[in-house]
Amino acid sequence: MNPDYDVIIIGAGPAGLTAAIYCSQAKLKTLVIERSMPGGRMTLAPLIVNYPGFPDGIRGVELANLMFKQAEKYGAKIIFDEVVDVNVKGNIKKIRTKSGKEITGYAIIIATGLTARRGLIRGEKKFLGKGLSYCAVCDGPLYKGKRVALVAFTDKALEEAKYLAELVRELIFIAEDSNLTQIAEQELKYGNVRIVRGKAKSLIGDGEVKGIIVDVEGKEERFDVDGVFIAAKEVPSTEVFRKAGIEIDERGFVKVNMKQETNIPGVYACGDVTGLAFQVSVAIGQATVAALRAINYVRSLKH
Amino acid sequence: MNPDYDVIIIGAGPAGLTAAIYCSQAKLKTLVIERSMPGGRMTLAPLIVNYPGFPDGIRGVELANLMFKQAEKYGAKIIFDEVVDVNVKGNIKKIRTKSGKEITGYAIIIATGLTARRGLIRGEKKFLGKGLSYCAVCDGPLYKGKRVALVAFTDKALEEAKYLAELVRELIFIAEDSNLTQIAEQELKYGNVRIVRGKAKSLIGDGEVKGIIVDVEGKEERFDVDGVFIAAKEVPSTEVFRKAGIEIDERGFVKVNMKQETNIPGVYACGDVTGLAFQVSVAIGQATVAALRAINYVRSLKH
Numbered sequence: 135m136n137p138d139y140d141v142i143i144i145g146a147g148p149a150g151l152t153a154a155i156y157c158s159q160a161k162l163k164t165l166v167i168e169r170s171m172p173g174g175r176m177t178l179a180p181l182i183v184n185y186p187g188f189p190d191g192i193r194g195v196e197l198a199n200l201m202f203k204q205a206e207k208y209g210a211k212i213i214f215d216e217v218v219d220v221n222v223k224g225n226i227k228k229i230r231t232k233s234g235k236e237i238t239g240y241a242i243i244i245a246t247g248l249t250a251r252r253g254l255i256r257g258e259k260k261f262l263g264k265g266l267s268y269c270a271v272c273d274g275p276l277y278k279g280k281r282v283a284l285v286a287f288t289d290k291a292l293e294e295a296k297y298l299a300e301l302v303r304e305l306i307f308i309a310e311d312s313n314l315t316q317i318a319e320q321e322l323k324y325g326n327v328r329i330v331r332g333k334a335k336s337l338i339g340d341g342e343v344k345g346i347i348v349d350v351e352g353k354e355e356r357f358d359v360d361g362v363f364i365a366a367k368e369v370p371s372t373e374v375f376r377k378a379g380i381e382i383d384e385r386g387f388v389k390v391n392m393k394q395e396t397n398i399p400g401v402y403a404c405g406d407v408t409g410l411a412f413q414v415s416v417a418i419g420q421a422t423v424a425a426l427r428a429i430n431y432v433r434s435l436k437h
Numbered sequence: 438m439n440p441d442y443d444v445i446i447i448g449a450g451p452a453g454l455t456a457a458i459y460c461s462q463a464k465l466k467t468l469v470i471e472r473s474m475p476g477g478r479m480t481l482a483p484l485i486v487n488y489p490g491f492p493d494g495i496r497g498v499e500l501a502n503l504m505f506k507q508a509e510k511y512g513a514k515i516i517f518d519e520v521v522d523v524n525v526k527g528n529i530k531k532i533r534t535k536s537g538k539e540i541t542g543y544a545i546i547i548a549t550g551l552t553a554r555r556g557l558i559r560g561e562k563k564f565l566g567k568g569l570s571y572c573a574v575c576d577g578p579l580y581k582g583k584r585v586a587l588v589a590f591t592d593k594a595l596e597e598a599k600y601l602a603e604l605v606r607e608l609i610f611i612a613e614d615s616n617l618t619q620i621a622e623q624e625l626k627y628g629n630v631r632i633v634r635g636k637a638k639s640l641i642g643d644g645e646v647k648g649i650i651v652d653v654e655g656k657e658e659r660f661d662v663d664g665v666f667i668a669a670k671e672v673p674s675t676e677v678f679r680k681a682g683i684e685i686d687e688r689g690f691v692k693v694n695m696k697q698e699t700n701i702p703g704v705y706a707c708g709d710v711t712g713l714a715f716q717v718s719v720a721i722g723q724a725t726v727a728a729l730r731a732i733n734y735v736r737s738l739k740h
Contacts, residue, residue, distance in 0.1 A: 148489065151489065152489045152718060155487055155489060156487060159486065159487055183462065184458055184459060184462055184725075185490065186451065186454065186455045186458060186503075186504045186507060186721050187488065187490060187491070187495070187500055187503045187504060187507075188490070188503065188507070189503055189504075189506040189507035189510055192490075197490055200489075200490045200491065200492055201489045201490060201492075203492040204489060204490075204491070204492035207492055392695055392713070410695070410726065411725060411726050411729055413725050413729075415455060415718075415721045415722050415724070415725040416722045416725045416726055417722070418489050418718045418721070418722060419718050419719045419720070419721060419722015419723055419725070420722055421718070422487075422714060422716045422718040422719045422722070423713065423714050423719055426714055426716075
């Protein structure tokens with residue numbers, strides 16, 4: 135029996151969309167499954183200046199749209215759902231989605247990227263979309279002239295802080311990591327930025343965020359703000375693949391060789407989920423290699 | 438003593454230009470040396486449809502120009518010259534060029550791509566530019582409505598044949614390889630294409646090409662044509678690096694690991710010269726990794 139698709143691509147960031155472009159151009163029946171938004175983390179970038187071919191830079195959202203169009207143009211099908219189970223035994227691989235679909239394919243390309251680690255501050259769930267945001271570039275403009283806090287769990291927060299500093303009246307930059315606050319002291323030379331070294335504990339408010347409680351050297355301090363941004367640490371989310379028997383390294387990234395092959399024949403991985411270099415150009419390069427291998431593999435099974 | 442540059446990039450194809458974009462954006466003093474034309478083999482592509490971000494495709498020459506602009510914009514210096522000697526001993530690497538320049542740098546990124554193998558047919562040198570061309574896309578339009586031969590040393594000739602078949606009155610497709618003529622029989626369904634299995638021996642003419650002599654099953658046949666195109670086999674040209682002690686594999690490609698490092702600290706390679714997959718997207722992905730490693734390496738030497 136033939137499977138539903140020649141190749142199932144999990145994730146529609148730059149890696150997944152590139153794999154889709156190559157597979158569909160090679161006339162493979164191609165499915166892309168995306169959990170949230172096409173373009174992945176790329177969509178958070180206000181301006182990508184280092185993707186070759188765009189000398190004036192391009193907004194991440196726009197580049198994502200272009201890649202999406204290109205993949206669709208050649209016949210790749212893109213659905214929005216989440217993969218909750220993977221079975222890679224035998225020649226026909228199976229996946230099951232959150233909405234209950236069972237889908238089969240000859241090959242699988244894992245391009246799930248990174249996922250923001252959430253829930254480290256009390257009240258995150260309650261206030262999401264009510265004064266709490268994980269994306270300075272997306273929601274920053276709503277806080278023009280206001281007072282906001284940015285909780286930094288990652289270096290990436292520095293870029294977001296610069297972006298916010300230009301917009302808001304006052305920015306409180308909160309980080310527990312002393313390296314991060316030191317770099318922030320050097321890099322955030324804005325009159326309206328205050329740097330606080332401490333551990334963000336909880337969000338407070340009444341329907342909307344009104345403030346944030348921070349543990350500063352053992353004492354709880356309260357900062358009244360109109361909004362809170364969290365620059366979350368981003369980690370690969372590969373448990374579902376580990377359970378299927380695909381090798382995952384100690385940091386949680388999918389293990390691949392130079393051909394983007396995993397330990398399972400017919401299963402490839404590319405992009406941020408492989409942990410190599412978190413750049414769009416690297417993702418699409420790896421995705422191209424993965425797709426070319428998958429195309430060969432599928433053809434060899436069919437003949 | 439400080440070297441002339443932080444990083445010397447050899448080759449200005451998509452790999453070299455991408456490395457230049459990254460290195461110059463990181464404020465490294467960056468030199469790119471190109472032997473012939475920025476964009477490399479990419480410039481031969483009439484339309485690149487699989488480079489992510491251009492859903493309607495983009496002409497190779499145009500994409501090359503965009504990348505060139507982007508590299509120059511951030512301060513990379515690009516010179517036209519050929520590297521004839523490389524010395525990678527010690528922390529400061531040296532290169533010598535054909536025009537006699539000696540240039541030093543902390544790091545070298547090899548991105549020299551592939552070179553067409555020439556001189557397999559008698560008369561190639563004599564008739565170059567006089568009815569003989571190595572680039573169907575560049576010179577094909579000059580032969581509109583005429584009779585031409587295409588000598589195929591590589592699969593890539595099939596694309597060139599399709600391009601020419603749309604333009605010329607009659608196309609004689611000549612290949613010695615029986616696989617290639619078989620594929621050509623299947624793929625070149627044009628009324629004006631004739632496929633000849635044989636070995637091209639020599640070009641004849643008087644100032645301009647007038648014909649080509651082909652050995653067909655032991656007998657020499659003459660075909661009268663207005664022009665001859667050669668789809669040359671493309672090979673890495675790495676002798677100068679081998680002499681410098683950089684490891685080259687048995688096919689002539691520079692050996693690299695997943696970080697694009699060669700066996701020599703501070704020397705990286707990326708793109709077609711590494712022999713991985715001959716795709717623009719792969720070249721730029723590798724170049725990004727090479728550049729990020731070179732940036733780290735140069736910074737560590739300076740501090």
